[in-house]
Amino acid sequence: MFAFLMRAKNILLAGLLLVAVAAVLFTETGCASIVPPSGGPRDSLPPVIISVMPENETLNFDAKEIKIEFDEYVELNDIYKNLLVSPFPRIMPEVSRKLRTVTVKIKDTLQPNTTYVYNFAKAIKDLNEGNQGKDLLYVVSTGSYIDSMELSGNVRMARTGRPDSTLSVMLYNNLDDSAVVKERPRYISRVDSTGTFFFRYLAPGQYRLYAMKDESGAYMYNGEQIFAFADSVVTIAEAPPTPIRLWAYEPEKKKEETEEEVEVDEKEKRLRFKTNLEASRQDLLSALTITFEQPLKVFDTTKMHLSTDSTFKPITGQRFTLDSTARVITMNMNWMEDTVYNLVLEKEFASDSLGRQIFKQDTIMFRTKSRTDYGQVRINFVDVELERHPVLLITQGDQVKDAFTIPANRIIDLQLYNPGEYDMKILYDTNQNEKWDPGAFFVEHRQPELINSIDRKLVVKPDRTEDFEIKRGRGLPVNPLR
Structure with a gap:
């Protein structure tokens, strides 16, 4: 009886203490907040094999089924793509899982005196966090030894x-x-x-x-x-x-001449085109191009006139060409800097496959850039290996802007270059055609040409002369690719 009363007293005292603590917390904070218990740190460990039957490195192996038990629940991860079996079987094994156990049923006839390796590294992951297994190799031999x-x-x-x-x-x-x-x-x-x-x-x-x-x-x-x-x-x-x-290397895809799909408004009767001018400015180093929605059926250069003054007096020296798709006219010209040009297009200068022409004579007016719009760059390649036929590739993104063979004095001068930030690479041009060539396995057994990335940006600023010195350890890798 005494023991019972003492226990009751203790319970009562504990209850009063809890009430007092709750009152203090409520007074200090103004309200009570419930904090859920922490789930603990995230599991980042991959599943581990704790047993396998038959045992790993079994000799004279002749089993038709393998059972692998892991330390946690697992699931299969695209098993027939990620499971690697060597030697490669004619028939892939059948794989299933249940909770912590993975079962492998061998469907192929195993070769005699052969070491087999089952690599589950990417094929197994844990159920909750998706951690992939690491170095999950199961090795057996149908003979009396394991190849090593x-x-x-x-x-x-x-x-x-x-x-x-x-x-x-x-x-x-x-x-x-x-x-x-x-x-x-x-x-x-x-x-x-x-x-x-x-x-x-x-x-x-x-x-x-x-x-x-x-x-x-x-x-x-x-x-x-x-x-x-x-x-x-x-x-x-x-x-x-x-x-x-x-x-x-990735083999070059064969270029097929295909017409670009363009939505054509059959009711539109005017010949539409666009140029490569940027804000009506013409690059001194580039040609002027005119691109049409549809291939041209008629193209008459005698009805295209170029002039440089307000009197529209024609000048000569320009050369017009139409590309193989019959959609792009290119006008090549030795441009004068900071000069206004007028390209007059007569109504009949062109018509497309739908018979459309411009409604009336049109004039494309533009001004060429000044030399001060460009930067000048001198690049000195101190210790590049000339015997490997190096070519400087200047790129932006995946596009090669320019390619220059590095001369005997290892110096490249760019007199007029468009401002911007560029990447530089060195192509080791085995066949000296100034472009990258992939490998060719059959017949030629030709390895691909190698490209070294230069760990420096080429920054060109308008009306500025920049000097770049590229050498091993300062731009070029210490050990260029071979």
Whole structure:
């Protein structure tokens, strides 16, 4: 009885204490706020294998089913695209998951005395946070030993010098060039964010090495993907070969002359066009272009007259051309600076495929720029390797504005250059045609030409002369791409 009363007393005292604390909090804050409990830090750890049956590195493997248990609930991540099996099977295994367990049912007939590697790294992720697995390799052998040879390397894009983490790297034990088109590889790996690849558990032998962007999962080259190839056969022996650098390229797409689709108002009877003038100013270094909505059926240069004064007295020296689409007229001219020009177009100077003409004689009036509108630039390439036929590419975005072969004195002078901020790159122009050429695998076995990015901006200001000194460690990489 005494114990019961003491317990009741204690409960009563505890209740009064809670009431007092609540009253104090309410008095100090004016109101009571309820704070939900914290969920704790976000789980950033990838799922980890805690058991697998049969065991990893099992010899004389002949099982038809593999069960893998993880330390947390997992789900499959585009399994038939992301699961890599080497050697590549004719029939991919059937994969399913339930809670923490992934089951792999082998459908293919395994080759004798062969080491098999199942790479689940991108194929498994945890259920809640989506963390992908890392280094989830399951290795078994149908023989009495596990192959242990290795091969590593790096893949970069020849045109930019940057890695592409979407590429796959492949080894073929069929050394014929046609194998990459007709059959799947023996071994597959993926590059990481730095372009590095690493093969483990390889069998000794000779292989062809390729890299490719394969979005279909077929792992066969169709001639249109991003592609890279090693110049010579790779020999896998006791001592690992030196890491191999591959240069990937995207084949040039064949240019097809197609008419640009333009909405045509059939009721519109006037011939419409536009020029490349900017605020009625003509660049001293460029041609004047006139672009039409539809191809021209009639084009008469005798009805186009150029003059430089208010009397419209014609001048000569201009040359008109019509491009292959019959939509663009180009007028080339040695322009005089800061000069007003009048281009008079007679009514009959042109008509398009719908028979439309301008309603009456028209005049395009414009003024050329002054020399002071441009900047002057001198670029001195201190230690660029002339024997590699370097070409300076001046770019904005993905567009190459100009290309200049670097001369013997390593100095390029730009007398008149449009103000702006530009990127600079060095093209190592193997065939000396002043443009980048991709590789050609079949027949020629020609590697792509390489481009070095210069880590300095070319800033051109109007009526200013700028001097740039480019050398290794100051613009050029210390070790230019090879």
